[in-house]
Amino acid sequence: MSQSIHVRDAAHSNPIPSASVVGNLLASSLITGRDPATGSLPPTFKAQCKFMFAGVKAVIEAAGGNLSDIVRITIWVEDRHLREEINKVWVAQFPYSNARPARLTLNRPLEKGKLVECEILALIGGGRTSPG
Numbered sequence: 001m002s003q004s005i006h007v008r009d010a011a012h013s014n015p016i017p018s019a020s021v022v023g024n025l026l027a028s029s030l031i032t033g034r035d036p037a038t039g040s041l042p043p044t045f046k047a048q049c050k051f052m053f054a055g056v057k058a059v060i061e062a063a064g065g066n067l068s069d070i071v072r073i074t075i076w077v078e079d080r081h082l083r084e085e086i087n088k089v090w091v092a093q094f095p096y097s098n099a100r101p102a103r104l105t106l107n108r109p110l111e112k113g114k115l116v117e118c119e120i121l122a123l124i125g126g127g128r129t130s131p132g
Helices: 045-062 080-093
Strands: 002-005 019-022 025-028 070-077 102-107 116-123
Touching (some): 045 070, 045 080, 070 080
Antiparallel strands (some): 019 025, 025 116, 070 116
């Protein structure tokens, strides 16, 4: 049986949860760079990236997991040249190079002011250990 996870930092206007968990497998809905305090999308890619990764953390923690439980993150951007900005936040979020989840970054048109969005796949309680 699945369990819906609802997180204010990754809420949707449609009637869908932030994520769904079956057993210890978590699959998220899209997580955007929306500011949870205002509900709006900041105008800069850097700010949206920051809020998106905060949403990732909020979703995984709401399901009883932590960042080390994430197996894969798929990120969508319109401009692949912004990967360096993603990498800055990525390294801050996952500082240990031997304990990062897999990542796929894809280009696609985004709507309604979105500059970046992602989804995660995680195995709650199956996380890697972080050195240090």
